[in-house]
Amino acid sequence: MKYYNYETFKNDTNKLLLLLREHDFEAIVTVARGGFTLAHAVSQGLNIRDVQSIRTELYDKDKKREKIKLFQKCDFRNLKRVLLLDDISDSGETLSAVMGYLKEEFKEIEFKSATLFYKKTSMYEPDFWINEVDDWIDFFWERDFLEDKTIS
Amino acid sequence: MKYYNYETFKNDTNKLLLLLREHDFEAIVTVARGGFTLAHAVSQGLNIRDVQSIRTELYDKDKKREKIKLFQKCDFRNLKRVLLLDDISDSGETLSAVMGYLKEEFKEIEFKSATLFYKKTSMYEPDFWINEVDDWIDFFWERDFLEDKTIS
Numbered sequence: 001m002k003y004y005n006y007e008t009f010k011n012d013t014n015k016l017l018l019l020l021r022e023h024d025f026e027a028i029v030t031v032a033r034g035g036f037t038l039a040h041a042v043s044q045g046l047n048i049r050d051v052q053s054i055r056t057e058l059y060d061k062d063k064k065r066e067k068i069k070l071f072q073k074c075d076f077r078n079l080k081r082v083l084l085l086d087d088i089s090d091s092g093e094t095l096s097a098v099m100g101y102l103k104e105e106f107k108e109i110e111f112k113s114a115t116l117f118y119k120k121t122s123m124y125e126p127d128f129w130i131n132e133v134d135d136w137i138d139f140f141w142e143r144d145f146l147e148d149k150t151i152s
Numbered sequence: 153m154k155y156y157n158y159e160t161f162k163n164d165t166n167k168l169l170l171l172l173r174e175h176d177f178e179a180i181v182t183v184a185r186g187g188f189t190l191a192h193a194v195s196q197g198l199n200i201r202d203v204q205s206i207r208t209e210l211y212d213k214d215k216k217r218e219k220i221k222l223f224q225k226c227d228f229r230n231l232k233r234v235l236l237l238d239d240i241s242d243s244g245e246t247l248s249a250v251m252g253y254l255k256e257e258f259k260e261i262e263f264k265s266a267t268l269f270y271k272k273t274s275m276y277e278p279d280f281w282i283n284e285v286d287d288w289i290d291f292f293w294e295r296d297f298l299e300d301k302t303i304s
Binding site for chain 2: 006010013014017021032033036037039040041042043044045049050051052053055057071072074075141142144145146147
């Protein structure tokens with residue numbers, strides 16, 4: 001497990017921005033909680049003020065397999081291109097479910113997805129990603145705010 | 153104007169977490185875009201998975217003064233304590249409007265607010281804040297992802 005620090009995030013996000021700039025996205029939607037820091041940075045980098053979030057919960061539908069339920073639906077009006085952001089496409093189930101909802105609910109909008117990390121075993125490959133990874137990532141936002149953290 | 157870097161943010165957010173831990177918040181709501189990075193960090197620090205966002209827009213109602221319109225309303229069910237997060241209470245108009253909406257819409261929920269920065273001239277004082285400030289803050293998320301940023 002590798003610690004993913006802010007400086008590396010900054011460089012990766014700026015690389016991602018180079019891929020995203022030409023696409024004229026008008027709004028960003030991200031998945032709570034993992035995508036929030038990236039969505040903030042990308043919204044600044046692309047100068048997009050319309051940033052929305054979706055929350056997902058896993059639940060056992062029939063005790064055989066987990067299903068994903070979505071909360072806080074989006075509100076896009078008269079938009080053409082919207083960017084879906086998350087930190088990682090790990091199993092890919094969340095991004096696949098969210099993208100499915102977005103495309104079904106807003107048929108007139110073109111959605112593209114972007115992540116910092118992509119696992120080859122993921123069932124969903126984002127349109128844009130920066131790093132391919134096999135291992136678990138220890139993101140700075142998961143490490144730096146734990147209860148036993150010393151405050152300098 | 154002072155550059156507010158990630159390390160300082162990390163320390164300030166951990167100080168804020170010390171104030172917030174005892175309050176047993178069940179959900180977080182934040183304001184796009186400014187509160188997103190803080191909301192991500194605090195949600196990890198407090199182990200809160202329910203993170204939602206509100207988007208605001210300023211508009212001229214009668215060309216005399218600006219009004220604030222809210223988008224992407226929240227969805228809180230059976231909750232008792234919810235934390236509203238933003239980076240700064242500057243004029244205080246946004247936080248005042250959002251808190252007004254939350255208290256009106258969810259009368260049974262106790263809302264508290266927290267920010268990293270508070271301006272004495274703000275019309276709204278958050279329940280919890282870390283730094284008092286007179287000047288403009290150059291947050292790292294507003295600086296580090298600009299188009300002319302060199303990628304190392």
